[in-house]
Amino acid sequence: MYMSDSGKAGKRMGNGIIKKHQKTDVTNRPLIISYSYSGNTHRIAQEICVATGGDWCEIYPWQPYPMAFPELLDQVRKEVQTEYRPRLLPGSSNPKPYQVIFAGSPNWCGTIAPPLASWLARNDLSGKIILPFYSHCGGVACDFRRDIARICPGADVREALGVVADSSTDWSEMLREWIASVYKEVLYSDAG
Numbered sequence: 001m002y003m004s005d006s007g008k009a010g011k012r013m014g015n016g017i018i019k020k021h022q023k024t025d026v027t028n029r030p031l032i033i034s035y036s037y038s039g040n041t042h043r044i045a046q047e048i049c050v051a052t053g054g055d056w057c058e059i060y061p062w063q064p065y066p067m068a069f070p071e072l073l074d075q076v077r078k079e080v081q082t083e084y085r086p087r088l089l090p091g092s093s094n095p096k097p098y099q100v101i102f103a104g105s106p107n108w109c110g111t112i113a114p115p116l117a118s119w120l121a122r123n124d125l126s127g128k129i130i131l132p133f134y135s136h137c138g139g140v141a142c143d144f145r146r147d148i149a150r151i152c153p154g155a156d157v158r159e160a161l162g163v164v165a166d167s168s169t170d171w172s173e174m175l176r177e178w179i180a181s182v183y184k185e186v187l188y189s190d191a192g
């Protein structure tokens, strides 16, 4: 987990008393939350973190997914069909202080990976701006904006960034353009 200390740790005051941040403290930094099975989505998250100066938090399912692809695919298909929300390892970030949340996972079977769906469903994200991103292989298309809006009806979900996971694609420029349009729009409007 890559979290900056601020917003979590206590703050040393002039009189030497350690004052804990209240849960209601608000930060202008975005939160970047990501689930990744094989690392591609985390790479995008890392770039977003660098580009925005945000706080990055990786999420992990309590029960790791199978290593073998046929078993993995079989399990993911079932979880997606039944809208199963796997239990997550503790330690994921509290979204309360953040106004803007970048939320990413691989495209799994045309939708959000279940661990990210779990995190979105278990946190109250009403009133927050969510910027979705995902990694994919050019297979079954997905609509992260629609799917996240369904899980978080009170949130303002913006246009998603989809990145093809192959080493020949230079997606840094695409990422910069997305940040420059979608994130800057957020910065200079209501959340700024």
Ligand SMILES: Cc1cc2nc3c(=O)[nH]c(=O)nc-3n(C[C@H](O)[C@H](O)[C@H](O)COP(=O)(O)O)c2cc1C
Pocket (backbone or CB within 6 Å): 035, 036, 037, 038, 039, 040, 041, 042, 072, 073, 076, 105, 106, 107, 108, 109, 110, 111, 135, 136, 137, 138, 139, 140, 141, 164, 165
């Ligand atoms: C179970 C499973 C289902 C997948 N379904 C899709 C899909 O529907 N469409 C697609 O374009 N890619 C699909 N992929 C490919 C992944 O989205 C792609 O490899 C992605 O870059 C993996 O990201 P990660 O390294 O963050 O886990 C799937 C991969 C797996 C393992």
